[in-house]
Amino acid sequence: MPIIINLDVMLAKRKIRSKELSERIGITTSNLSILKSGKAKAIRFSTLEAICKALECQPKDILEYRDS
Amino acid sequence: MQINSSMKxxxxxxxxxxxxxxxxxxxxxxxxxxxxxxxxxxxVIKGGDEHWSLLAISISCISVLTCIVFLRGVYYLRKMARHLLTHKYFSKQIIKCLKISGTHFLLAGVMFVVIMILGWIGKLREGLFEFVYDINLMVPLFLMIIGLFFMIQSEALLVAKNFKEENELTV
Structure with a gap:
């Protein structure tokens, strides 16, 4: 899929662990893992909003389009 | 309660x-x-001949083949029924078995029609024109309907499986 998830990069920049983020945004670690690994087929606006709020970033910092 | 009833x-x-x-x-x-x-x-189709005609041999061979195709269809239906007990309705095995079973039933129905036509030709060659309306006329029709229904059902299950996967992978 040409949509790349840069959640790992943002987590490293903010020095936050996956478990901590999952607790903050209220999703399971397995779902966060699906998102991080790029296996997710869709992301809800509510989840994206929660991630952006928790990591203090913009959606473009997490999602990236790469033409393959 | 729902699962129990479905299980039964x-x-x-x-x-x-x-x-x-x-x-x-x-x-x-x-x-x-x-x-x-x-x-x-x-x-042999009202012939009374000691030797089988080519038509009679063809009908016999196609009949045996139809029987084998039908049995194979039932075998895959049985396999599908076994997978149904695990309650994984959208599994690949169920979809695959349903499709194969449907194809076999459809083919068996078509072969049944061919047998009936050949039998009718055999009688026509003997100068006998007859049209029998009985339950045998419904069997191939029913087989083809069931076969096609299974094939459609398998495609519907495949679509549902994709939707389910997409839903499960929505974060």
């Missing part, structure tokens, strides 16, 4: 398909054995 239906379905398969395989093997040992004499 799946179990009943599997039992019925098992009986159908066992009876058909048993009957087919018994028929083959009795014919090969000469216990049963086969009437």
């Amino acid at each position: 239906k799946s179990f009943l379905f599997k039992s019925l398909v098992d009986y159908l398969y066992i009876l058909n395989v048993g009957g087919f093997l018994l028929l083959l054995t009795t014919i090969s040992f000469g216990f049963v004499e086969i009437n």
Whole structure:
């Protein structure tokens, strides 16, 4: 899929662990893992909003389009 | 409550398909054995000839083939029924078995129609024109309908499986 998830990069920049983020945004670690690994087929606006709020970033910092 | 009721239906379905398969395989093997040992004499389409005509041989061969195709269809239906008991309705095995079973039933129905047409031609060659309206006329029609329904059902399940996967992978 040409949509790349840069959640790992943002987590490293903010020095936050996956478990901590999952607790903050209220999703399971397995779902966060699906998102991080790029296996997710869709992301809800509510989840994206929660991630952006928790990591203090913009959606473009997490999602990236790469033409393959 | 819902699962219990569904489980009972799946179990009943599997039992019925098992009986159908066992009876058909048993009957087919018994028929083959009795014919090969000469216990049963086969009437060649009202011919009375000692030698079988090409038409009679064709009808016999297609009949055996139809029986085998039908049995294979029931075998895959049985396999599907076994997978149904695990309650994984959208599994690949169920979709695949349903599709194969449907294709076999459709093919068996078409072959049944061919047999009927050949029989009708045989009678026509003897100068006998007849059209019999009985339950035998419905069997191939029903087989083809069931076969097509299974094939459509398998495609519908595949679409549902994709939707389910997408839903599960939505974060």
